[in-house]
Amino acid sequence: IKEIENNPPDVLGLSNYMWNENLNKFICEIAQKKNNDLITVTGGPNLRSDNKSIESFLKNNSVYDFCILYAAEIPFSNLIKKIFDHKFKKQKVKDDLIEGCFSINSKRQLMGKIFLSEEKNLDYVPSPFLNGMMDEFLNEGFYPLFETNRGCPFSCTFCVWGISALHKIKTFSMERIIAEFDYVAENSIKSKYWFLADANFGILPRDVEIAKKIRNIYDSNKSFEQINIYWTKNITERTYEIAKTFGKLCQAYTALQSLDPLVLKLIKRNNISVERLNHFKNEVADYTNGTYTDILLGQPGETKESHVNSVFGAMKLGFDQIGGGEVRLLPGSEMDEDKSRKAYNLVTKFRMGEGAIGNYNGKPIFELEEVVRATKWITELEMTSLRSIRALIYVSTTLGELNNLNTIMVHENINIFKVVDDIIQMREKNTKFSKVLDELEKLAKDEWFDSRKAAADYYYKILKTRTPDEVSPVKLNMWVLVKFLKSKEVYNQFLQEFKKSILRVSNNLDEIIIDDMLKLSFSKNYLRACMNGEFEINKDILVSKKTIDKLKEVKILGKIYNQNFISLSIEKKLAKSIITTLPSVDTNDLSFSQYIQNFGINMQMKIINKENPIILDNKVNNIPDFV
16 A cells, blocks of 8 residues: 555556455555556456456446456456557557456447467466565565466366366476476575465376475475465375375365265266275375365255264264365355356355454455355254354364364264264353353354345444454354363363263263363363463373273274373474464454464374373473473
């Protein structure tokens, strides 16, 4: 904003996504006040691609003079050339037919046509890394985002990548890719993450070579800590080789979305083998940094029962972490089309996402998302009833609070959905934990609005007397963990309710084992320990022989393990990161939620197969010097 005010541009281009739609309009308004002749351009996937929708978008968003769909480098170049040809006369440019660019002409008609390049080599796009444009961001520690290819051959209906216009895979040359990797490694401060933006990394034979290059860079100078990738949906031998090459630098992420055959057919994922995805997960689990999948709620064909079965099925398949959530309708995706909404009886509502609000030049700007709340197969009441259950399960498994206990439960065929549902129905009333659940259920109901206007009117009204941070919602999964971390009493009450519910739901698990595993759960969150003034990076938890035998049975401990304790440990580097940042964290729910998201499951100490106990009174070895 400051740069626009100090040096008003002649042309302003903004990428348009669901998370910056209103902010973009606000930026355009500021720029237009500084330069009446400003030409504004928007582009990106957040738009339906039929002419009627494009015309409606431009007429309803008059801050934009042009919009470009799909890859915009060539169309934007065409536009710049026409701007010079017409000597910056805005209306003349808008009246001209420009390949790849859409505008409303002086007769209030839509001008333009979609441009899709047939060029398979993308090197015609200048590298923003190699030309130095990204230097200031690399120097500030921003995470670098690399593309080695574009396009996706799959057709998932909830995803904009899945539209037919983007099916063809196009590539950047190996020389260009390697040069970018080397440049970023040599010209940036150490970054926590490198991101590969490819839709299906591992789909091309050369991806093995790319993975080896990234691994070599890491081994040589440790210029990053982890690599985030989107794995190819169909698994081949090279996918295994890539996973083993990356090792602990990445997760074995496989996007199941559902295990129900009807759902997979309706969302056009039935050409993706669930069996092969699971085999891939099993083969590389020991090499990679955990296994992760997503199961979405609100997909066509998905009932409450099939969703529960899909999540529990993913747990049976051995996934460490399961994410997902309600389906957000993305403009431009097949599921967003009117025919899909009608065919599947999609009922949607609107909400603000966590952190999707800010104060700019004294004005609050926020973004809203449209989310599926009911379909032909599931009611809104059923989706709402699942929300609190899913939040508690996410904290217990994906964030690691009870993940080891859940591994045992899955082995004994005890469905955590039934346990958590029993907690909600049968919990002791008037406890602090029960009041947290009451508030959680209220938040799950109150975050929704029937229309975009109703949501906007509500938020603009309360922003007259409250700050954006006070208004911003908190992700409910994280909100629950915040409450557990802030109150030892609330967390202990949750653990006791969990125990009682397991015993009510099933008699397959010995009470002694449950007690031991709950004691372990309370001890292994290192962030919780630090909040209580406990900084040991290694600890031993005494447990019964029954528990040791059960942990060996479910392969958490090795077969030859013969001690009466469980050893917990956290890496010194990670411990230091928590200890040195925790004192400065604002403890309001929003700030604390965003803080713990930096660590996720990594805040949990790991069980290690040590044959000898750790001497807990050896403070020199056990409490790092940086404490």
